[in-house]
Amino acid sequence: MTNTTDPAPGTPLLQVEDLRVEFRMRGSTVNAVNGLSYTLAEGETLAILGESGSGKSVSAQAVMGILDTPPAYVTGGAVRFRGTELLGLPEKKRRTYRGAHIAMIFQDALSALNPVHRVGDQIAEMLLVHRGMSRGDARKRAIELMERVRIPSAGSRANDYPHQFSGGMRQRVMIAMALALEPDVLIADEPTTALDVTVQAQIMKLLRDLQDEMAMGLILITHDLGVVADVADRIVVMYAGRVVEQAEVRELYARPAHPYTEGLLASVPRVDVRDRALTPIKGSPPNLAAIPSGCPFHPRCPRAREERCPDEVPALRDVTGTGHGSACHYAEEVLGG
Amino acid sequence: MWRFVLRRLLQMVPVLIGTTFLIYVAVFALPGDPIRALGGDKPMPPSVYEALRHHYHLDEPLITQYGRYLLGLARGDFGETLNGQSVASLMATGWTVTVQLALTAWIFELVVGIALGVLAGLRKGGIIDSLVLSGTTFIIAIPAFVLAYSAQLIFGLKLGWFPTAGTDDGWPYSYLLPGVILGSLSLAYIARLTRTSLVENMRADYVRTALAKGLPRRRIILRHTLRNSLIPVVTYLGVDLGNLLAGAIVIEGIFNLPGIGQQIFQAVQIKDGPTVVGISTFLVLIFLLANLVVDILYGALDPRIRYE
Amino acid sequence: MSEPITTTDTLAVAQTGSEVSGASASLWSDAWRALRRRVVFWLSVAILLFMGLLAVFPSLFTDRGVNDRCDVRFAKHTPSSWNPFGAGGHPFGFDTHGCDYWAQIVHGARAPMIVGFVVTGIALTLSITLGSLSGYFGRWLDALISRITDIFFGLPLVLGALVILTAFPDHGVWTMSLVLGVLWWPTMTRLMRGQVLSVRDADYVQAARMLGAGDLRIMVRHILPNAVAPVFVYAMLNVGVVIGYEATLDYLGVGLQYPTVSWGLQLSQAQDVFTDHPYLLIYPAVLLTATVLSFLLLGDAVRDALDPKLR
Numbered sequence: 014m015t016n017t018t019d020p021a022p023g024t025p026l027l028q029v030e031d032l033r034v035e036f037r038m039r040g041s042t043v044n045a046v047n048g049l050s051y052t053l054a055e056g057e058t059l060a061i062l063g064e065s066g067s068g069k070s071v072s073a074q075a076v077m078g079i080l081d082t083p084p085a086y087v088t089g090g091a092v093r094f095r096g097t098e099l100l101g102l103p104e105k106k107r108r109t110y111r112g113a114h115i116a117m118i119f120q121d122a123l124s125a126l127n128p129v130h131r132v133g134d135q136i137a138e139m140l141l142v143h144r145g146m147s148r149g150d151a152r153k154r155a156i157e158l159m160e161r162v163r164i165p166s167a168g169s170r171a172n173d174y175p176h177q178f179s180g181g182m183r184q185r186v187m188i189a190m191a192l193a194l195e196p197d198v199l200i201a202d203e204p205t206t207a208l209d210v211t212v213q214a215q216i217m218k219l220l221r222d223l224q225d226e227m228a229m230g231l232i233l234i235t236h237d238l239g240v241v242a243d244v245a246d247r248i249v250v251m252y253a254g255r256v257v258e259q260a261e262v263r264e265l266y267a268r269p270a271h272p273y274t275e276g277l278l279a280s281v282p283r284v285d286v287r288d289r290a291l292t293p294i295k296g297s298p299p300n301l302a303a304i305p306s307g308c309p310f311h312p313r314c315p316r317a318r319e320e321r322c323p324d325e326v327p328a329l330r331d332v333t334g335t336g337h338g339s340a341c342h343y344a345e346e347v348l349g350g
Numbered sequence: 351m352w353r354f355v356l357r358r359l360l361q362m363v364p365v366l367i368g369t370t371f372l373i374y375v376a377v378f379a380l381p382g383d384p385i386r387a388l389g390g391d392k393p394m395p396p397s398v399y400e401a402l403r404h405h406y407h408l409d410e411p412l413i414t415q416y417g418r419y420l421l422g423l424a425r426g427d428f429g430e431t432l433n434g435q436s437v438a439s440l441m442a443t444g445w446t447v448t449v450q451l452a453l454t455a456w457i458f459e460l461v462v463g464i465a466l467g468v469l470a471g472l473r474k475g476g477i478i479d480s481l482v483l484s485g486t487t488f489i490i491a492i493p494a495f496v497l498a499y500s501a502q503l504i505f506g507l508k509l510g511w512f513p514t515a516g517t518d519d520g521w522p523y524s525y526l527l528p529g530v531i532l533g534s535l536s537l538a539y540i541a542r543l544t545r546t547s548l549v550e551n552m553r554a555d556y557v558r559t560a561l562a563k564g565l566p567r568r569r570i571i572l573r574h575t576l577r578n579s580l581i582p583v584v585t586y587l588g589v590d591l592g593n594l595l596a597g598a599i600v601i602e603g604i605f606n607l608p609g610i611g612q613q614i615f616q617a618v619q620i621k622d623g624p625t626v627v628g629i630s631t632f633l634v635l636i637f638l639l640a641n642l643v644v645d646i647l648y649g650a651l652d653p654r655i656r657y658e
Numbered sequence: 659m660s661e662p663i664t665t666t667d668t669l670a671v672a673q674t675g676s677e678v679s680g681a682s683a684s685l686w687s688d689a690w691r692a693l694r695r696r697v698v699f700w701l702s703v704a705i706l707l708f709m710g711l712l713a714v715f716p717s718l719f720t721d722r723g724v725n726d727r728c729d730v731r732f733a734k735h736t737p738s739s740w741n742p743f744g745a746g747g748h749p750f751g752f753d754t755h756g757c758d759y760w761a762q763i764v765h766g767a768r769a770p771m772i773v774g775f776v777v778t779g780i781a782l783t784l785s786i787t788l789g790s791l792s793g794y795f796g797r798w799l800d801a802l803i804s805r806i807t808d809i810f811f812g813l814p815l816v817l818g819a820l821v822i823l824t825a826f827p828d829h830g831v832w833t834m835s836l837v838l839g840v841l842w843w844p845t846m847t848r849l850m851r852g853q854v855l856s857v858r859d860a861d862y863v864q865a866a867r868m869l870g871a872g873d874l875r876i877m878v879r880h881i882l883p884n885a886v887a888p889v890f891v892y893a894m895l896n897v898g899v900v901i902g903y904e905a906t907l908d909y910l911g912v913g914l915q916y917p918t919v920s921w922g923l924q925l926s927q928a929q930d931v932f933t934d935h936p937y938l939l940i941y942p943a944v945l946l947t948a949t950v951l952s953f954l955l956l957g958d959a960v961r962d963a964l965d966p967k968l969r
Contacts, residue, residue: 079561081553104567111564119562124555127574128654129581138573142565174653190563368809372818379825487958491898491951493905496925496943499932507933596816600906614817615910618824626821634812 024096026230027053027076027115027198032090034068034075034254037083043301045071047254048090050329053198058224058231060241060262062277063251066298069234072254073200077117078107094198113143116191120203122183126175132186133159133171139193158189162219181212185219192223199224200232205240217244238281242266250274253299253309256329260337270332270339270348272314308342316343358645362638366631367420373630374416377623385432406432406624419627428628431617437628441610448609450521451602452594454529459537459590464583466537467544468576474549482545486538494597498531498604515606528605532597536590543586547579554578581651588637588644595633689963699959702952709949712767720761725917728757734935750941754927762919763941769920770946773835773904774897774953780839781846782893786886788843789850793885794858794877803847811844816906823912834913838900849892853885860884891961898953905946921946 034046046068053059063069074080076092078099092099094114099107119125127135136158137151146154152171159167162185175183184204191199201220205213221244224231235241241248241262248265250258250273258271269275276294296313299305305312311322321342331337332344341347385394385402394402403409407418422429428437470482489497505527506514512527513519522529551557552575560570598611606612610629617625649655693699712719737751737759750759792803818841826833857863863880871879907913908922909929916923921942928938 074558077562079558108564108566111562113564117562119555119559121555125559127556127560127578129577129652130574138565139563142563142569176654187559190559364805365808365812368805369812372809372813373821376818376821376825487951487954488947491902491954492943492947493902493909493922493925495906495909495929496939496947499929499939503933503936592814596814599816599820600910603910615820618820618912621824630813630817630821633814633817637814638812 025052025093026055026057026095027232028091028093029072029076030091030093032072032075032092033088034071034080034085035088036085041302044304045085045254045301046075047304049251049254049256050090051249051256051259053230053232055197055230056224056228057247058221058233058245060233060235060245060248061251062235062238062241062248064236064298066301067251068254068301069236069251070202072251073117073202073232073234077111077115077200078104079111079117109143112139112191112196113194114196115198115200116194116196117200117202118184118187118191118204120206122180122187122207123175125187126183128175131172131174132178136171136186136190136193139190143194154193155189158193159186161192162186162189162223164189180208181216184208184212184216188216188219188223192227195227196229198230198232200234202234203236204233206235206237213240220244238277250277253301253304255309255340256338257310257340258338259329264333264335264337268333268337268348270337270344271310271341272316272347273310275347276313276315308340316341316346318343355642355646358642362642366634366638369634370420370423370627370631371416373634374419374627375412377626378412378415406430423631428632429624431625431628432620432622437625440613440625441629441632444608444610444613447517447607448595448598448602448611450525451529451532451598451607451609454522454525455533455536455594455597458530459533459540460587463537463540464544464580466541467583468548470541471545471548471552471579472571474545479545482541486541489534489538494531494535495600495604497534498528498601501527501531502604517607524607528601528607532594532601535597536593539586539590540583543583544579547582548575551575551578577651581648584647584651585644588641591640592637595637686964689960692963693959696959696963698955702956702959705948705952706956709767709771709945709952712764713771714768716764716768719764720758722758722761724762724765724919725755725757726761728755730756732756734931734938736935736937751937753924753938754931759938759941762924763921763945766919766921766924766942767945767949769831769914769918770901770904770922770949772831773838774901776832776835777838777842777900778893778897780835781842781896782889784839784843785846785850786882786889789847789889790854790877790882790885792847793851793854794873794881800851804851807844807847810841811848813841815841815903816910819903819907820910820912823907829913829915831914831918834904834907838903842896842900846889846892846896850885850889853888854881857881857885887964888961891957891964894960895954895957898950898957901946901953902950 029052030050032046032049033044036043036045049068049072051059051061061069061073071080071085074085075087076099080087087100090100094110099110102110126132133152133155136155137146137148140146140151140154141148144151156167156171159171164170164182164185170178170182175186178186188204199220204220205216208216217240220231220233233241233245245262247261248259249256250265250271252273258265258269258274260270265274266278269278273294276292279292280294282291294313295315299309299312305323307321307323307325308314308317308327311317314322317323325342327340327342329338329340330344332339332348339347385399385406385408400409407415410418419429426438428441430436431440466482466486470476470479473479502514505511513524514527517524554575557570557575560574565574595611598609599615600611601607602609602611603615610633614626614629614633616622617629732752733754733756735748735752735756737749748758748760750763753759753762788803788807792800819838822837822841823829823834826837858881863876866876866880904913904920905922905925908920909926911926913926914920914923924942925939925946928935928942932939
């Protein structure tokens with residue numbers, strides 16, 4: 014893009030630092046994101062993994078700047094896009110980043126698309142507003158985009174309304190819309206959760222192909238370990254609004270360094286290991302209005318010890334010397350098995 | 351689409367027949383003898399009395415009378431008043447007044463109602479929102495005729511801003527005060543409906559998408575939220591026409607506007623059955639047609655609705 | 659939407675789906691907990707209790723009976739002060755017939771209250787019955803009931819009431835309630851039908867059916883408790899709306915008649931003289947409006963409390 018100054022070499026594409034988001038409700042405050050940090054390099058695919066309530070979607074909305082305020086407030090931290098701090102920007106300036114540099118697609122494409130506008134118009138709207146294109150040109154470009162995400166007979170389908178599409182095709186429309194301005198970062202918030210398994214695979218393949226073609230950074234938010242395994246470069250695991258572990262995909266699958274990740278892996282069936290008993294993580298996700306003291310995972314943790322875990326918040330640290338981060342006091346033990 | 355309209359028009363026929371029959375039965379159950387009342391104080395010669403009864407078919411059983419009326423209606427004949435005037439020509443004189451009144455009310459309630467609803471809905475829980483909510487509740491709670499009298503007293507007599515009766519000043523001046531009062535109840539409903547629906551739509555997922563697309567707030571509200579929010583308001587407009595017509599009966603009396611409402615009210619009082627039935631049928635017809643138009647409009651606004 | 663909210667919402671939905679009677683019980687107790695904190699709720703309850711006392715025990719507020727000790731010589735005597743507490747024995751002055759206006763207004767509460775509740779009661783009974791039958795059984799029964807509803811819906815209420823009430827020789831409280839009640843049910847029936855339709859195909863109803871529950875049991879145990887809440891809320895608002903209509907019909911001259919006293923009748927009598935004696939219009943108007951307003955606000959508050967989305 015021409016309207017941003019070239020950042021210093023080595024500056025990450027997107028950098029999130031110590032991000033905090035809280036929900037102020039009548040009588041209680043819910044801490045949804047509690048000091049989240051991660052970076053995304055150019056062309057990289059980062060998976061953010063967590064259960065519902067781990068703060069993964071809320072943090073993505075905070076990065077986009079589309080939180081519902083009230084009740085949600087960003088209370089601290091930084092979001093830098095190629096070195097430019099976004100959180101302090103006035104809304105007028107901030108808006109020009111949305112869609113143009115950082116785009117987002119959502120889980121439920123049916124409700125995420127406006128029911129009363131034709132899909133072609135909804136895609137073309139990006140070009141009308143951000144690029145000042147003429148109606149005719151924008152429409153032509155919208156049809157090209159629909160072809161690019163492999164929607165058959167795009168020319169005529171551009172005149173259809175969202176409810177006339179199948180779930181998979183709707184998600185393709187969402188993707189076409191998000192890619193209209195060739196963004197540098199695409200945030201996909203559980204893009205395949207609402208879809209059938211076969212369609213899921215198609216959409217994931219499409220996302221990967223498009224990412225290669227356009228050389229953009231992709232943040233894939235999911236609760237599904239299976240989805241990320243062969244798509245992501247790196248994984249960030251979130252728990253109670255914090256990063257508990259981050260590593261390269263293979264490394265994380267092979268050698269989890271946090272009991273929570275360990276638990277997640279143990280609760281997913283694997284085809285390659287036969288006759289393995291599935292062990293679910295005991296307990297339920299933390300109540301974000303009253304996050305447990307010390308390590309937030311300790312009430313559910315099989316490795317928790319009385320002396321440190323209930324009192325001392327573990328920091329995320331490099332436990333292997335190769336960038337494998339874990340926020341567990343006993344990470345080395347976990348690594349050792 | 352045309353098949354839908356045709357089917358709806360056909361469906362209207364039994365409803366129209368049923369409703370007019372209800373009115374017909376009620377009107378002909380009216381106590382007293384309208385024909386004898388026509389003669390005034392002088393006793394009417396029996397031959398004239400019988401001739402008149404025969405002329406209005408009052409000597410026939412109710413069901414034949416009604417059948418005869420329906421046949422006339424099918425030919426566009428709304429019947430004949432007890433004065434010998436055709437109901438259609440009577441309505442023609444009153445109609446212009448009522449249309450001007452209803453139109454004034456309609457423009458007022460629609461423009462001001464939607465504007466208030468949007469202002470309130472954009473800042474839910476704010477000062478404007480609280481004012482609109484409490485103000486509209488008040489308007490709904492006060493009977494229209496009390497509102498009309500107060501307005502007449504304050505804006506007409508005390509301040510002298512508006513004429514309080516009659517149509518001498520023509521449209522719009524003569525119709526402003528009664529129009530505003532007539533429209534105020536619907537205004538309250540429209541404002542509340544717009545507000546609720548806007549608040550709901552602002553929370554919709556597609557608004558988050560529009561934000562993520564980097565659209566300016568104004569465009570999100572105008573092109574995305576408002577369009578969706580107005581769908582229930584449009585459906586309300588059909589019901590609203592019934593409110594306006596009923597309200598006209600009260601308001602035209604107070605402001606002495608010689609419209610359809612006053613004609614029907616006077617006809618009920620002098621037990622002029624044919625006039626009551628004729629005008630009522632016409633009003634019901636308008637009401638049904640308006641609801642058909644609303645249904646068509648609804649489909650135009652919401653592509654998810656399909657005419658089947 | 660934000661994650662904490664969605665999780666609580668899904669919890670709530672899960673609860674509604676799993677245990678029906680428990681869910682509706684907790685729906686009402688949740689609503690009560692939300693209501694208890696609202697000033698508007700207590701204010702409207704207080705006003706309605708006061709109006710209810712006026713209607714049931716008028717002797718607590720005045721020693722005069724209906725149209726008692728009236729003297730035309732006092733007709734339209736303005737109260738000696740606008741402050742009713744400083745105006746001596748006749749705080750509201752005298753009406754056009756020379757009756758003590760305060761006493762007449764106290765007695766004027768009963769008729770509108772009775773009409774309001776009876777009409778709503780009739781309409782509620784009709785609409786719950788017809789709406790459930792129509793929504794639950796569908797097919798020809800639904801078609802029949804819906805067409806009859808359409809016919810009554812096509813008749814503007816004021817017009818219908820005007821014509822029918824003129825036909826009745828007697829314009830007592832009960833006649834009026836009956837006539838209005840018979841005209842009032844279409845809107846509520848449509849509402850009820852829609853509610854039943856939306857609950858009918860819910861998973862827990864299907865489950866009950868598969869477990870062999872009969873139609874009656876499914877309707878009474880599973881559908882009604884979940885469908886009826888919005889209809890009840892509407893009915894609560896509706897009492898106020900009926901009272902407003904009753905006053906309008908009194909005003910049009912087809913409503914209640916002397917010797918009955920009611921606020922609407924008092925407003926009607928005030929119409930010719932209110933420019934010179936505005937208090938004749940103002941006092942009954944204030945009481946009437948306060949009553950209608952309280953019903954509306956009460957209904958609003960209960961609806962908000964029942965619908966967690968609006969909280």
